């Protein structure tokens with residue numbers, strides 16, 4: 757099927773990404789990611805990120821379950837539930853992967869103390885679980901959260917990158933083509949929902965996109981021990 761962007765029709769999410777390019781680039785080309793790609797990353801930063809992200813991913817599970825519930829109740833397209841269910845299944849593998857990776861690097865996940873930026877982000881996720889938040893807003897958040905990791909880690913695998921061998925598996929986890937296609941599917945769902953949403957919901961979804969990008973930048977900042 758011919759896509760809207762191929763027909764020269766503006767797609768809401770693309771318009772937003774152009775409008776908010778600066779912060780989007782800040783989230784997807786953060787110094788931590790550039791250091792991985794450039795081969796100069798400090799392994800203690802990587803370990804700090806690993807421990808914090810494990811906490812975040814555990815909080816992401818109930819958020820995703822809430823998006824699944826909203827899709828089941830509010831979506832006109834039953835295939836949305838399949839896409840989101842696939843995401844939940846992948847999260848199950850992701851949690852197992854974090855445990856394996858943490859043991860490889862000697863990170864004791866049970867003793868990781870969540871930092872303020874992480875707690876703030878998890879609280880934000882929790883606020884999106886409310887039944888007052890529409891499926892359109894929640895699925896927009898879900899797409900951006902996944903897209904930031906996909907774009908960031910795919911950048912570390914592009915030709916010319918000097919990503920250390922021992923970090924390539926991490927980059928593959930989010931930077932692989934399958935994850936890229938999954939993010940495209942989420943983006944299509946978000947666009948389809950946004951196109952039929954009221955101006956009020958579209959405005960709220962745009963504000964959510966901006967908040968997610970800010971939280972993602974703060975999250976990467978934790979890797980160099982910044983905000984606590």
Ligand SMILES: Cc1ncc(CN)c(N)n1
Nearest residue numbers: 809812813901902905975
């Ligand atoms: C902070 C953060 N953002 C996104 C992802 C990708 N699920 C993640 N694991 N962590």
